Every structure is written in structure tokens, then in C-alpha cells.
């Protein structure tokens with residue numbers, strides 16, 4: 001199993017160190033520093049849990065010792081799938097402290113994704129919660145243990161069944177973090193990806209913590225900041241843009257919300273004086289609908305970050321009048337580059353753009369399809385490299401050849417316009433993936449699941465515009481000869497294949513055949529585009 005690595009050319013790495021972007025601190029050292037600087041301050045509020053920084057560190061050290069006692073060795077990978085509860089932070093920091101490499105699965109992932117992530121990362125253990133959102137993770141854990149070679153341990157927060165209880169890990173706790181090279185990989189983040197299953201994104205201590213520090217500053221965080229973690233904590237946005245790491249970095253407080261629904265989130269905002277949070281656009285819309293009728297006092301909220309998908313200007317303009325806080329648009333990617341509108345930008349910029357990069361050393365190119373720069377203000381393909389943008393995915397040689405240029409630029413797949421001052425406006429995507437409320441779905445992956453049904457001859461999945469979700473998935477399906485498979489059967493079938501619920505097609509349209517050109521087969525890309533155009537132009541009702 002190849003060890004995950006992430007390597008920048010030596011000269012650039014040197015520049016990033018000299019400029020002070022890479023400061024040589026590991027996550028384990030960061031936790032120690034925080035616990036020494038702010039021992040008594042409240043770090044985490046989650047359900048009944050109230051953990052000071054000293055307490056968070058104590059719990060993480062105990063978990064770290066437990067991991068070591070199980071025989072897990074520094075540099076090994078551990079799949080972490082945990083909803084927003086206090087143990088998420090104890091487990092993640094425990095892994096860092098032990099020199100282990102967390103692999104962040106989303107709570108919505110099911111066996112298809114989880115088995116893939118465990119195998120692909122070469123995980124040796126699976127740390128998971130017992131239940132969340134009505135789903136029991138123990139049967140999934142049994143499959144991971146039985147089917148993924150290399151996985152030897154399952155550790156469960158909550159009722160552990162036959163497995164090791166997270167709360168039973170460790171003794172006194174490790175006394176110091178296991179030393180790691182700060183330029184080595186700290187964790188594997190997950191990409192929504194445009195082809196196939198999620199890819200693994202190796203992020204180093206140095207590169208990631210730079211983005212965390214810089215984000216904390218751009219988002220105006222201080223020790224009095226209270227961050228509501230409303231999106232799943234494993235996602236890159238609530239992790240570091242500025243996320244719970246940004247807030248911990250400055251000694252503020254993280255409030256974990258089990259889900260982002262207004263009834264729960266608003267109560268937490270009022271109760272704990274939340275000052276900042278981050279949401280995807282559909283949730284921001286939902287909050288704006290619910291806020292005027294809410295009995296909860298939301299006046300502590302100062303900044304609402306919105307990102308993950310395009311926030312349209314009409315909705316963006318309502319944030320301040322309805323929620324009484326400053327909107328910050330966040331256009332980021334787990335691969336690296338993050339753009340923010342600045343808090344003191346003119347309202348017009350905040351409403352109409354997705355911000356500008358974090359770093360003066362973020363290199364941004366906007367190129368036409370032939371690879372030539374487009375004039376400022378014209379749409380083009382976004383390419384980037386810089387001090388916190390990866391140079392390659394883990395163990396994906398062919399995807400890497402497609403997704404990175406020979407000189408190390410990441411092809412984001414996004415179509416943007418660059419405006420004066422380096423601000424970007426996201427116009428859309430070049431690739432075939434669906435951005436459903438910030439969840440990225442690969443058309444190809446869903447097609448593969450549909451085609452596995454015996455009643456399906458062929459399938460093509462496209463994004464359709466949706467007022468609420470931004471985009472929804474529509475599958476065009478050609479039935480197998482003499483078959484009579486129905487929409488609900490196919491949805492149940494796909495769901496039964498054990499994939500995240502958000503990937504189940506929202507809509508299925510049966511068509512007699514897929515048009516092919518005179519030459520024979522068309523590319524899937526062209527086919528998807530033609531089906532979508534045809535469908536939208538006919539104005540078919542949903």
C-alpha cells in the first residue's frame with residue numbers, strides 16, 4: 001500500500017517556508033499549544049458535552065494512547081466517519097496526536113463509498129458513531145472489517161456492540177504528540193469528484209494550517225468568536241473555511257449542531273451566542289425563510305459564510321436585511337484554493353462575486369479551451385496552484401494526468417470570470433458532475449449504478465436547474481428490451497446499492513433510445529448535453 005504523500009517542487013516549498021506560510025507546526029503540536037494558551041476556555045459545546053481546551057486535549061491524548069495500544073502505527077490511515085458530536089474532535093485530534101492519518105468520510109456515505117475509501121486509503125481502523133439520522137453504522141462496520149483487507153479495528157462512539165468503545169480507549173494519555181514531519185500528509189480529505197467514486201486528497205500539516213490561520217484572519221475571528229458547525233464536520237468548508245479549526249486556532253468556541261435545520265440551529269445560536277457559521281446556499285435560503293418567524297434571538301450572528309455551490313445574487317442580497325449579519329461568500333475546494341469576499345468589501349462585491357483567493361501566492365489562471373488566457377471579465381476555465389493547493393490525488397495516476405497540468409496547476413473544472421482586484425465570479429462547470437446543494441455527484445458513478453439494473457439498457461445522468469437545490473440530478477434511462485421498470489423501482493434499486501442518499505436520482509425520465517451520430521457512438525459528454533438540451537427546450541414538466 002503506497003503511503004500518501006504530497007510534494008511541492010523544492011524551490012516552491014522553500015518559498016512557502018520563507019514567506020512564513022508554512023510554519024512547521026503539526027496538528028498535534030497545535031493542540032498542545034492551544035491547551036497551554038487557553039486551558040480554561042470553552043473549546044467545544046456538543047449536546048451535553050462542554051469541553052475546555054484542556055479537556056479536549058486530555059481526551060485527544062487518551063484516544064491517541066488507545067490507538068497506539070491497538071497497535072496502530074504512525075503514518076497509518078484510519079477511516080473516520082462521525083457526525084457532529086464532541087467525539088469527532090477528540091477522535092480527529094487523537095489520531096493527529098498519535099501520528100495517524102484520518103481519512104474523512106461523510107456521515108451520509110454508505111457501504112459503496114465507505115468500502116472504497118477504506119480500501120483506497122489502506123485504512124487499518126474504522127472509527128465511527130453507533131447511529132446517526134436513523135442509520136445504524138454497526139452492520140456497515142462489520143462489512144468494512146470483513147471485506148477490507150488491512151482493516152483490523154473498529155472503534156465506536158456510543159453503543160459499540162461487539163467492537164471497541166471509543167470511550168474505553170487509552171489510560172493516562174500520551175504525554176506528547178508523536179513527532180511528524182510538518183510537510184508530510186496530515187489527513188486525507190475527500191473530493192466530490194467528477195468521475196467515479198470519491199478521490200482522496202492528501203493535505204499536509206503545513207499547507208492546511210496555513211489556510212486555517214489565514215482564513216481565521218480573513219473571517220475576523222478572535223477568542224470571542226463562537227462558530228456553529230452546522231454542516232458535517234468532515235467536510236472541508238466547516239473544517240477550515242474558517243470552520244472549527246479556524247475558531248480553535250484563535251481560542252474561540254465551537255458549537256456542534258447535529259444537523260443544520262433551522263429549529264435546531266437557531267436554538268443553539270441563541271443559547272450560545274453564536275457569532276459565525278457556514279452554510280450551503282439551499283440552507284441559507286431555508287434559514288432566511290424561517291428566521292422572521294423564529295422565536296429565537298439570532299442577533300449574536302455577525303457573519304454568515306455561504307459556499308459549496310453558487311449563491312445567486314438575488315438570494316445573497318437578502319442576507320443582511322433578513323438575518324442582520326454580514327454575508328461572506330466562500331468559493332473553495334477540498335483540493336486547496338479558497339476564495340472569500342472580505343468582510344469590509346462593498347456590498348455590491350459581496351453580493352455579486354465569490355470572493356478572491358486567500359493568499360498573495362495563490363496563482364490563478366483563467367484559460368479558454370485551447371489553454372490561452374482569456375481577457376479579464378471573460379469566462380474561462382479556472383486553474384490554480386499555490387501554498388495550500390495539492391499537486392495530485394492519492395494513488396490516482398490517470399486522474400492526476402487529467403486534473404493537473406505538467407507544471408502543477410490544478411484544473412478545477414470550474415468556469416469563472418475574473419474581475420478587477422482578482423475577484424472571481426463562478427459561472428458554472430466544465431465537467432459532468434452535479435452540484436446538488438453543495439454535494440458533488442459524479443454522473444458516471446450514478447450511471448454505473450443504474451446500468452447494473454437488469455431492466456436498464458443504458459442511462460445518462462445530467463444536472464437540471466432547481467430553484468432550491470441549485471441543481472438536481474436527472475437520469476435519462478433507456479429500458480432493456482421488453483422491460484417495464486419504473487422510476488420508483490430504479491430509485492429503490494440504486495438506494496439498495498448502498499450509496500449516499502444524495503446520489504439517488506431526483507428524477508428519472510425514460511426515453512426510447514439515445515441518439516447516436518451517423519458514425520455510431522457519441523461521447524457520453526455529448527450525449528448528456530444533448531439529452532439535457534432537448535429536455536429543457538421541450539419544457540417538460542417535472
Ligand code: AMP
Pocket residue numbers: 190191192193236306307308309310311329330331332333334335354412414426429435440
Ligand atoms: P470539491 O472539489 O469536492 O471540494 O468541491 C469543490 C467545488 O465546489 C468547486 O470546484 C466548485 O465547483 C464548487 N463550489 C464551492 N464553493 C462554491 C461557490 N461559492 N460557488 C460556486 N461553486 C462552488
Ligand code: DBH
Pocket residue numbers: 236237240241307308309330331332333334335338438
Ligand atoms: O465545496 C467545497 O468543497 C468548499 C466550499 C467552501 C470547500 O472545500 C471550502 C469552502 O473550503
